[in-house]
Amino acid sequence: MFLVSICLLGILGPAVELRHLRYFVAVAEMENVSRAALKLHVSQPALSRQIRDLEDEIGFSLLERTAKSVRLTDAGRAFLEEARAILKHAGDAVLKGRAVAGKFETELRVGDWALGTGRIMPALLHAYQQAMPNVHVKLHDWSVDQNIAGVRDGVLQLAILVPPPKANALNDFLFQQLKTARLCLAVSSSHPFARKQAVSLADAAQEPFVGLIHERYPRYQEYLASIFARVNSKPRIVEEHDGWTGLISAVGAGTGVAISSDVFSYVFGNRVKCLRLTPEPTRVVIGIITRKGTLSAALE
Numbered sequence: 001m002f003l004v005s006i007c008l009l010g011i012l013g014p015a016v017e018l019r020h021l022r023y024f025v026a027v028a029e030m031e032n033v034s035r036a037a038l039k040l041h042v043s044q045p046a047l048s049r050q051i052r053d054l055e056d057e058i059g060f061s062l063l064e065r066t067a068k069s070v071r072l073t074d075a076g077r078a079f080l081e082e083a084r085a086i087l088k089h090a091g092d093a094v095l096k097g098r099a100v101a102g103k104f105e106t107e108l109r110v111g112d113w114a115l116g117t118g119r120i121m122p123a124l125l126h127a128y129q130q131a132m133p134n135v136h137v138k139l140h141d142w143s144v145d146q147n148i149a150g151v152r153d154g155v156l157q158l159a160i161l162v163p164p165p166k167a168n169a170l171n172d173f174l175f176q177q178l179k180t181a182r183l184c185l186a187v188s189s190s191h192p193f194a195r196k197q198a199v200s201l202a203d204a205a206q207e208p209f210v211g212l213i214h215e216r217y218p219r220y221q222e223y224l225a226s227i228f229a230r231v232n233s234k235p236r237i238v239e240e241h242d243g244w245t246g247l248i249s250a251v252g253a254g255t256g257v258a259i260s261s262d263v264f265s266y267v268f269g270n271r272v273k274c275l276r277l278t279p280e281p282t283r284v285v286i287g288i289i290t291r292k293g294t295l296s297a298a299l300e
Contacts, residue, residue, distance in 0.1 A: 018090055020054040021083040022153070023047055024062060028080050030145075031069050035215050039145050091154025091291075108132075108298050111147030111159030112139040115244050116181070116263050116286060135298045144219060148173075151289055157299050158290045165222045173289040180283040183227065184274040186251045186260035191273075193257070198276040205233035208256040210247050213240045224259055227281045235259075248272060 026036040027047070037044040055062055062076035072080060112121070125137060142150065147159035151173065160178065163170055185204050187193045193207075205228055212220040228234055238256050241247045244264070251258050252271030261284060265274050290299060 016054060016057050018087065020050055020057075021087055023050045024054055025080065025083050025087065026149070027051060027063065027070060028072055028076065030218075031071065033070060035218065038215050039143070039149070087153055091152070094154045106135060108135050108137045108158075109150075109156045110137055110139050111142050111150050111156045111161065113144075113147075113160055113162070113286070114139075114141040115267070116162070116261070117160055119263065119266055120179070132298055143216065148289070151291060154291070157296075158288055160286065160288055162219075162284055162286055164219055165226060170289060172292070174292050175287050175289050177285055177287045179286050181261045181263040181286060182283055183259060183261055183277065183281045185277055186248065186258045186264075186268070186272050186274055188252055188254040188257075189271055189273055190254060191257070193275060194273045196275060198278050200278050201228060201231045201281075202233060204257065204277065205231055205235055207235075208238040209235040210250045210256040210258045211235075211237040211240045212244070212247060213242050216242055223284075227259060227277075230279070 023036070023040060023042075026040055027033055030036040030039065033048055033051075034044050037047045040047065051063065058079075060075050061073050062079055063070045064073055114121075117124075121139075128135075128137060140147075140150070140156065142159075144161045144164060147156065147161050148164075148170075150156035151159050163175065185193070185199050193199050193203075209224075211224070214221055224235060239250055241250060245267075247258055248260070248264070248267065248271075250256065251260075252268075260274060262274055263286070268274065
C-alpha cells in the first residue's frame with residue numbers, strides 16, 4: 001500500500017510532500033483556515049501559502065475561498081479522498097517499520113485528556129507498568145481534534161477522549177468506552193445557586209456564562225447548544241478562555257457559570273461547586289480510540 005502512496009506522490013509532482021496533504025485535509029475537514037492553523041500549530045499565512053503551493057503544483061483549485069470560510073471544489077472533494085488514503089498508507093508504513101525495528105513494543109504514544117483523566121491516569125499507568133514493564137508510555141495532552149488526527153496518521157497508537165457530537169466522527173476507528181461522566185453547572189461558591197443541590201436548565205440559562213474560545217474548542221459550543229436545546233432560553237457567553245483552567249478560575253471569581261463535568265471536580269477545591277442539572281443531560285462518554293486492524297501486544 002505504501003508503494004501506491006509513493007507512486008501517487010510521484011504523479012502529483014516532485015514538490016508535493018505529505019505535509020501538503022496533511023495541511024489540505026485539515027483545512028478541508030475544518031472548513032476554516034484559521035481553525036486548521038490552530039489545530040496544526042502553524043500560522044494562518046503559512047498554511048494558506050502551503051495550500052496554494054499544492055494547488056499550483058497539481059494544476060487545479062481545491063478550495064473555493066470566501067471571507068470567513070472555505071469550501072471544497074468538486075475536484076477538491078475527489079482529491080480529499082485520495083489524500084486521506086495516502087496519509088493512511090504512510091501511517092501504516094511507519095507502524096510496520098517500527099514493528100520490524102522492535103520499537104513498537106518499547107514505546108506507547110497516548111493522546112491524553114489530562115483534565116478529564118487526572119483522577120484515573122496514575123492508577124492506569126501503574127497497572128500498565130506492572131503488566132508491560134518494558135513499554136514506556138508517552139502521554140500527549142492534546143485537543144480532541146489533534147488526538148483523532150494523531151491516531152489516524154499513526155503519530156499516536158491510542159487516544160483517550162470524549163467523542164465529537166457527530167455520530168460518524170469515529171467511524172474509521174475502534175472505540176472502547178472507558179467511563180461516563182455527569183455534566184453539571186459549575187458555579188462560584190459565593191453564587192446564590194451554591195446553596196442548592198440542583199438547578200433547572202431554564203434557570204441556568206438565565207445566568208451569564210463563561211465558555212471556551214471557538215477557534216480552539218469548536219466542540220464546546222456544540223455540546224452547549226445540545227444541552228440547552230430543550231429549553232427556550234439559551235446561554236449568553238460573556239467571557240471566553242483558551243483553556244479549562246482559565247474557565248474554572250473565571251467561574252471561581254464569579255464572572256459567570258459554566259457547563260462542566262464531575263470528572264473535573266478534583267481541581268475545583270472550595271472555589272467552585274458542581275450542581276446537578278434538571279432535566280439531567282445525557283452523560284458524556286469518555287473512551288479510547290485506536291486504528292482498526294490487528295493490535296500489538298503493547299497496545300492490546
